[in-house]
Amino acid sequence: MSDVDREARTEAEGRRDFLKGALVVGSAVASAGLGAASALAQPGPVPGTSNHYYVPATDKTVHWGYFSKLLKPLVEVNSGDFVTIETLTHHANDDAERMVKGDPGAESVYYWDRQRKGVDRRGAGPLQPTLFGRGAGEGLGVHVCTGPIAVRGAQPGDILEVRIIDVKPRPCANPQYKGKAFGSNAAAWWGFHYKDLLTDPKPREVITIYEIDATGERNWAKALYNFRWMPQTDPYGVVHKIIDYPGVPVDHRTVQENHGILKNVRIPVRPHFGVIGLAPSEADIVDSIPPHWVGGNIDDWRIGKGATMYYPVAVPGALLSAGDPHAAQGDSELCGTAIECSLTGTFQLVLHKRDTLAGSALNGLEYPLLETQDEWVLHGFSYPKYLAELGANAQSDIYSKSSVDLALRDAFRKMRHFLMTTRGLNEDEAISLMSIAVDFGVTQVVDGNWGVHAVIKKSLFAGTP
């Protein structure tokens, strides 16, 4: 073991100190940087108490670009258990030196030579023969998702509560950048701005690399450099003229890095998960990009530390996965992505059985609901159940049918339902209250199924006896 290896190893162990007592999940424990022996030395689940599981991100624990009810769960947990989940950004290969190198988990996921990929399928598209020749899965879905986690006893109609206990950036494993973490922002062809550029060349895709303080002492990110996307030839020989397949390694000899950009600009860091969701029931394999009624790629920056999400369960076991980690994002995610930055989250999962919901705020919940200390946030989409609503071609049609107007209408209907069921208001009370005290914002306009969120302050009801 070289000194560098030893240092990296020590750091990897150090950042998992809080793991003591956690049950490491997945067959790829070694490649996650933990010795198999230490994993085996963990105590087994203890009935009647809360257990804490640790799910590293490796080529064996991630599914890339899709959700599927057919995936075998990595682990089955009890309601009340804690799960720490490593998530990897699907943009790490935009700068592999800073986001992959020296990190055994990321290296296993991103592995790609002339013969083999660490993770072959990327997206919900066909494997072989492929439609567009981009690669297995066709990039019809892009997010590296860690999971799924099954919850014992979960059945359709139940609600899964996901409490986000902690969120931490994944430190760079390259000793050259010790103490730092990095993220990538892609201003890409699916961005809202793409056909509306002012300056030449038009159109163009631009990657901007950001630096984050992994120690958490500095709560802002800064830009390091950007480059215009140039055609990239992947190890299989396919040329990617645009960003059409996730995880294509960028050869930095082919791009022009512009340093000294966004000088002195400090981006407030608000780490969160773009994707947390359950497996949908309507199809066997579902593109990870459009968000839907059981969650997925909601891309709301409020889904961070201290927040609680409630998801309707659609399939037995619920099948929770997380991915698309972000260091910062604005409402609308205008150019197509956030600061895409690998994060590790600790979650407590609490199952609410359908027959216990009567009279509660969760009764009849048919969308992903967010609770923060001060607010409730309801998520509306252009097509809330697009897989059922748009028929056989839903997974392609959704990309041409969305509008903010439709998402606003859905958010309005959900807020009305929320106020009428959880606060016992009649429709006239609910509608007046929405106009004078609920804020509607643009969540994202880049995920196929566009989103509008409705925010209501809990303090409105502080006078309730």
Next chain:
Amino acid sequence: MSDVDREARTEAEGRRDFLKGALVVGSAVASAGLGAASALAQPGPVPGTSNHYYVPATDKTVHWGYFSKLLKPLVEVNSGDFVTIETLTHHANDDAERMVKGDPGAESVYYWDRQRKGVDRRGAGPLQPTLFGRGAGEGLGVHVCTGPIAVRGAQPGDILEVRIIDVKPRPCANPQYKGKAFGSNAAAWWGFHYKDLLTDPKPREVITIYEIDATGERNWAKALYNFRWMPQTDPYGVVHKIIDYPGVPVDHRTVQENHGILKNVRIPVRPHFGVIGLAPSEADIVDSIPPHWVGGNIDDWRIGKGATMYYPVAVPGALLSAGDPHAAQGDSELCGTAIECSLTGTFQLVLHKRDTLAGSALNGLEYPLLETQDEWVLHGFSYPKYLAELGANAQSDIYSKSSVDLALRDAFRKMRHFLMTTRGLNEDEAISLMSIAVDFGVTQVVDGNWGVHAVIKKSLFAGTP
């Protein structure tokens, strides 16, 4: 003078204590509750210093439902002068007992008997013969606007800065409700919810009356009662089946008041002006409802105390008016209105001449820009210059052509321009920053020309040397 009259008089004088030294504007001083003698006793403008003018709201100082560059200014002020402007809600007659009675200014504006209206024209429509028979101006425009105020030396191409120094609710003048202020929320036919009601009867319009603490000690509003709009016969004999003309007195013998609504719900008060704007240049008389590039009915609740607005000047003198006062509103103003509540604002007006703008944040500003202590807020509209963009029928066509998507596109373009001109960013820097650190929200979807605002925190640039 009866005891009740005397008490009301004392209160009116008390609430204008801060007026000492101000120059009262308008020929209707007496009807605003101030003796003509005291008005005449005020000192005249003092050259070389900042003067403070007071503009009461009376039948002589308001224009109802429209902007016009042809209106004679009430007063011409210098750059740097202060103006206190009384604004009246156009929904006061929803409950005249609480929002008109005993208030000389409001009574003069709302006066309407079989022969005469205090203010005849309400809206930009024809006077006589009317198109739809609703009344003079046809209600094509609804806001009671106080003004216009001319700013000496203002010319097209200049920017008028409006600093909102103070905002106070207008206390109820009916001694029965001493210390309180009131507002009305109309869930009306132009609301986003109107064709999407769940419960019968459908469709319906509903008025909700809210109570606000006029002393400012309690920072929340509460609902008093609501009623379904029933056909109202105005003093001229015209029946208003729906809310199709502003200021129609509601006969409370014809409606069913529902009390005990929204029990224990506390609405955070955020007083602001729905309408502050300059006279447009493109037409002689312009409907007050659609917001546009020189301001008007923006309906952003952030336009309150402590905020500063910047408006491009389109006509000589700028011609500033204010109205549509709100006690509280949510982003989207979903049901058609806010808590419509008369307010008095104190403003400082600062003129920035075109030839001083080069290199400043105001150079080339072509939209209403908001600055708060912590943020810049840019206002996008479906059609930013709809009067020029939509041609001869712009004032009617705008009501069928708007979408949130279009307003988002406009807000994106404005934010890009702002970042490139005021921060010297190139387009790639600006677009990346917008995606990771700018929040886009739905301002309103009920004003014909729909709005999306873009919020950027000043702290992003705190590191700038």
